[in-house]
Structure formats: structure tokens, C-alpha cells
Amino acid sequence: MDSRASVSASDETPATSPSPWAAAGVSDFDEALYHAILHQPEAGITGWSRLLGASPPRVRRACARLLRLGLIQAPDSTGGLRPVDPRIAVRALIRKRESESDLLAATADDMAKIYAAGLLRAEPSSLVEVVRGESANAARLEELYARAEHEVCLFDSPPYLAPLTPQLDLQSEVLRRGVAYRTVYSVTSLESPDLLAYAEGMVALGEQARVLPTVPMKLLVVDGRTAMLPLTSADVGPAYCAVIVRHSALTDALQTLFETFWQQGTPLSGTPDDGAEELSAADRRLIGLLAAGMKDEAIARHLGVSLRTLRRRVSDLQLRLAAAGRFQAGVRAAQRGWA
Template sequence: MKGAGGWDALGVSDVDRGVYLQALRQPGAGPAGWAEALGLPSEVIQQAVHRLRGQGLLRTTSRAGSGLEAVEPQVAARAAIRQRLADVDRFAATVGALAEELTPEYERGRLRERPGSILEVVEGAEAAAARVGELIAGTEREACGIDVPPYISGRGQVIGAQRQLLRRKARFRALYATEALEAPQKLAEIMSSVADGEEARVLAQAPVKLLIIDGRTALLPLTVSEDERQYQSVIVNGSALVDALQTLFEALWRQAAPLRGRGQIPDLSLLREEGLLAADQELIELLGAGMTDEAIARHYGVSVRTLRRRVREIQDRLGSVGRFQAGVRAAQRGWL
């Protein structure tokens, strides 16, 4: 802590700094010795000692005759940093809660004065992908998405933003239409995201492609065109419409089948006599999600014939006569 700037950052006055430095130089002198060395009244020194103890720079001890000693500078610095970070966290929480409280007032006022301001039309697929990435990057608590083909360019930017969000430990929930899982490499991409912390579920059909950020902002397509330059989407800011879209998402989420994944593409050639392999568990989940045999086989890189043989082996192991019964029995045994 060189120079006045470091002391100022700690909120330590010139007098307190002098007392702390004297305590470092004369550990056993105590307040009386420090007062004499600094040429200050005993009362001033006692007040400084009280402040320095509160700041974690002095502490009581049985080792020194005075009962006081200076805290080691490195230890004191780490404690000061932790305290300052805790203060920042409390400040951020307080200000964030205030902003959360005032945001509805702002949105209602804006809606009354400028109804059109809650909507932003985005022209073109490239611009839409960029805005999706920006919205995900700005997520504070949770992003919710419904993933439905067809797909537009710029997916790499979106995936990168999603991974950054998951690293920040924000929540990301994604609903996938069954047809989405049949797109080339899509299932591998989803499994990778699940391994990173995404919560994924699958629906036989999903009504619309959708992204909702923190329950306040939604993005959805206005038009679908083979010409990506003609692609249009709309961003809706805080309003009853966003609330309705969030309600729709939650209803679909409750209906959807979980897709937990194992973080890697399993090897169907691995066999055991008892229980289920991770590959078997994932395979049953994919079948339960409504994926076709052809799509699952393509995902695993095996033939449809090999896949169906593996499904029959699982059914035999579970003593089931059909795929549905196999799924039920696997769940009953706690294998899924």
C-alpha cells in the first residue's frame, strides 16, 4: 500500500496511518509508546486504535505487553478486499432491487406516452442473430428459449453468448421441437450445452421460435423467408405481451420431456449384463422425446438396423414388450 492513494482507498486517515505504521515498527510499544513516538495526545491515539481495530488493521493479542498488535499487511489487505467486495455485492443487490422495483413504472409510462416504443423490428437474419447474441449476453438471471427450425445464419455468435451466460451461472432453459433434434449436428450441439449447464426439454411440436430474457424482453420472428435478407423479427420490451409469452413458455415447459444428456455421444458398442449404460439412458430419452430411429442412428453414427437391435436388447433386459413399457420400467427402476 504505497502512497496516499492506497490509504485513501481504505478510508484510513493520516493519523490512523501513522499509528498503524508505528505499530508495525514498534510491536510491543503499545498506545503509550506510539503516542510518544508520534508526538500525539493519548486520547487521539486511543481513537485511532479504535478505528484501526474496526478496519481490521489492529487486533488484540496476548503476545504483546500492550495487548495490541498490527495485523500483517498481506492479511489485512486480503481482509480489506473481501470486505470491499462484500460491500459492492450489497450495493449491487440494493440498487438492483430498486431498479427492479422501478422498471414497471418506467415501462408503463413509456407505453402510455409512446406505445410503439415497446417494439423493435429487426430486419434480416444476420441482424437478428446479432441481437439474439446481445440479449443473451445481457441476461442477468435467466434466458428461456423455444428452438424450432428453420435456422438462420449467425448461430456461432449465439452459441458463444450462451456459453458465456452459463459460465456466469445464469439459468438457461431451452425447449426443442422434435424436428429440431433431427437437424445435422444439432443434437450434439444440444448435448454439449446440457453438459455446460443448460436445462433442455423436448416437445413433439412447438408453436413458435422464441427467446425471453429475464421475463422482461422477448424476441420472436415476424416472417420466415428463404431469403435471409427478408427475414424479420421483433423484440418486445416489458409489457403484458411478454408476460403472456412467459406464461406460454412455462406451460410448454411443464409438458415437455427432459433431455439430460451425458455430455458426450455414447458408444452403442459398449455392453453390460446388468443395469443401463449412460448410452442406454440417453437412447431411451431420445426415443421418448419423439426422435425418429433414422435421426437417432445418424446422431450416433450407426445404421438404423444396429440401433433397432440395441433397442430390442434394452427391451429384453427390462422384460418389456414395447418401447413405451421399456421407458416406464426404466423410470421405475430409477435408471432415468
């Protein structure tokens, strides 16, 4: 047999997984010393040196490291270095590492701001992405929802690129993950029975919803840092384009715009108060549609009644709420928790 082949084979050592102690900053030698101390706590520096075949100065330096890590305790009146109960020492070491990791993670937002500012200086265009086509826009929208961590804010108005059911699935998944979800709907969004049912379904899942006669644009803002808004009308179909804006003064402005309109909106639903017990289910439904600011024709279509019947019922409600008009009646009812 070729001796060179034999030597080569003996040099190959199987790969081994790293020791779990490495994650805690404990070297192989320190780990070996710690085991020696656990086995023979009374041996002292000299005895542990013999056990490991290492010089006493090296063992002393390793003992100093183990002492800092809390795996051994300093000498006291009862004797020299002693090991700490591993069940206590290792748990304390894990908590310390977790605390250090949490501290590092807490700096991520600050570092991200520095990163974004650097991008803006080096290549401003990298903060803006144009997305072309219906399928590409749907994919990017799904990605933004998946990345949401804290809050999604939305201006909702027609027309819509995609069917409502997939959107409901995306948005309900966000709510299930504990992400806050706020939407300002335009009145025209809710004039269609399907769109109203969709909005009510979102509210039932935990969405906070408000309504305004109009909203300035379609808009999605995720975590106050990333925004998506259209560049073209959805009517153009496959040529539809949207823009994604990453964290910058522009996303801050868009978030402020959302908050301004949110404050002006009327809640889509509320918690009934004692007075609401006197309302019929039909009246509560009517109040909700009034609060949404819908036109008489759309409300009559939703309720399946004639315009004459609808206007009589609206007049009765206005008298009851001392309201000067339909929209004011809806707002006052919502403020009282009747909607």
C-alpha cells in the same frame, strides 16, 4: 531567469496515485498517524502529536477513527492505545469492506426492479426493442448470450436464420460459464439429421433438453428478465424482424409459458437403468427418436432402414413396454431411463 516562470514551475507537482488506504476509508492524516503509532507505540497522544506536528485534539479524533476501523486497540490495564498487528488488522478491514460490497451488490436486483418500474412509467416503449435484419438479430442474440448469468431458456423450432455451427459455439460458451441451459425442441427440429446431431451435441455439453410435438413460437428468455422472439417468419430473409422485451409483466408471462411447456415435454435423453443393459445400441437410438415424437419416415431415414423394418422394431418395443402407441413407447422408455 523569469521569477514568475520559476514560481509556476515549482507549483506544478507530479500526479501521484491514491494511497491504497483510501479504499478502506483511511485519510492521509490517519495513515500517517497509524505509521507513527507503529513506529513509536509508547509515545502516546502527546508524542504522536509532536511527530506529526498536529494538535493533540486532532490526533485524538484520528485515534478514534483508527479504533473504529480496528487498526488500534483501546487502552486496558496494561497501558494506553496500542496498534493491532497489521497482518490481522488489514485482513479484518478487507473482509469488512468485502462484506459491505457484497451487501450492496445483493441489493442490485431490488434496485433494478425499481429502475425497470420507473422506465415503464416514464417511457413504456423503452422496454421493447424491435430488431430488423438477419445480421442485427444475430448480433443481438450474441449479446444476450454473453450477458446471461443464471439461466437460458429456449423454444427451438425451424426455420433457422443462421448456420448451426456458430450457434453451437455461442451456446456452448454459455454452458462453459456455468449458466444453466434448458431447451424445448419441437419434433420438426429434430427430423433433420444435422439438427438432431446439433441437439445431441448440446445435451452432451450439459444442456437439459425436452421434446414436444410442437412449440408455440421461437423464444429465448435470459435470466427470466429479457426475452427475444420473432415478429416475422425467418422465410422473409433480410426483412426478418424480432422483438426484445426487457423485464416486465410480459417477460414474466413468457417465462411462465416456457415452464408450462417444459413440464409437458419428454426428456431428449436420460441415464440408462439396469434394464437398459439388455438394449442394443440400435434400440436405444430408436427409443430416443420415438421419444422425440418423430414420424416413421424421419426415423427410418435416421436409422437407414426400410419402413417395414422400422415398424416391426417399433411393434416389438411397444409390446416390451406395454405401450399403446409409438409416442407412448418413447415416453415410457424415457421415463425408465432407456432413452
